[in-house]
Amino acid sequence: MNTRDLVLIALFAAIVVVLGLIPPITLGFIPVPITAQSMGVMLAGCIIGAKRGALSFLLFILLVAIGLPVLSGGRGGLAVFAGPSGGFILGWAVAAYVTGLIAERFVHPGNSEARQFVGFFLASLIGGIVVLYAIGVPWLSAVTGTPLMTAATGSLVFIPGDLLKVAIATLAARAVYAGYPLLPARA
């Protein structure tokens, strides 16, 4: 890993911290506030690729663990991992990796714009939602003793907000790809 990759990893982790400082948007029809931070997973994979994206989130998780209030709402510390949604936080690194793998596979500079949008959309959807919930929900169920099906059904509340994040991440990732492409796996 060269110094540039190291810096990109650190800067992206810093961007995720800043996304947590942006006030959440509440949409009238969805009861859950949309924080920009959990969109960072999709953005990291789509913008700096699988390896650097995952390392960026490992670094972010390290910041949480050593007691910096870097999660949205000023949360942080080991208590977050001990709580029921610890699996979602730890799952972020894996989710960013899978998002990156798919994006690297499907999005190429020669593609049409529409094709690039589809690539980023699928990457964000599969990595940022499917993989993340596949880790977070069973974890929650195991820790709290809530039956798996109930935990899964309950998580459906968050899906509309997550889909909106996928849409925003797709647009932002494609904008960055057009303006300053970093995805070609150099790491």
Place this chain on the structure above:
Amino acid sequence: MLTSLYVEGQSWFHRVPVRLKLAALIVLSVALFATNAPLLLLPAFLLCGALYLSLGMSARQAFSRVGFVLFTILVLAGINLFLVPLPQVVALILRLTTLVLFAAAVTATTTIGAFMDEITILLKPLERVGLLRAADVSLALGLVLRFVPDIFARYQAISEAHRARGLPIRPMTIIGPLIILTLKDADTIAAAIDARGFRRQ
């Protein structure tokens, strides 16, 4: 902007070595999940609660740090009431709350420096196999802390620019420029790091 969750203090828990605290956290989490007996869980809960409150924080400060996680636990317990027998729900609340309080106590009594020293030791085996360098991890961590205020200032500048032009402030229109502007700095910063020979490459 990023003040650590460490709390200044002189309590005995402040003086326990980090490694011991982290080991205790792991042992506690295994032990708590091994039992459902309220006779074991209740004393553990009371002990951890007392420990957490003895660290020299005001009640309000103490609550605000763990409030969000406790809220999630209560919501899940509320759902569980309809699905799982009552004693098990009680065991769940006690177990998770105990664990969260102990974890919060570790966070409140350990400085970032102490955590970093411990992490450097934990990374040593990875360093020996050549997977990563412990110095790189500290460098990356330092870079994050250094650049968060800058990036936040940049975010505010971009939203000011939106406001000045009468554009609505939407994440979609802000995140793109924010990321491009930030990541464009990477080359300059990397060149500065290499010029100073920090990574000895």
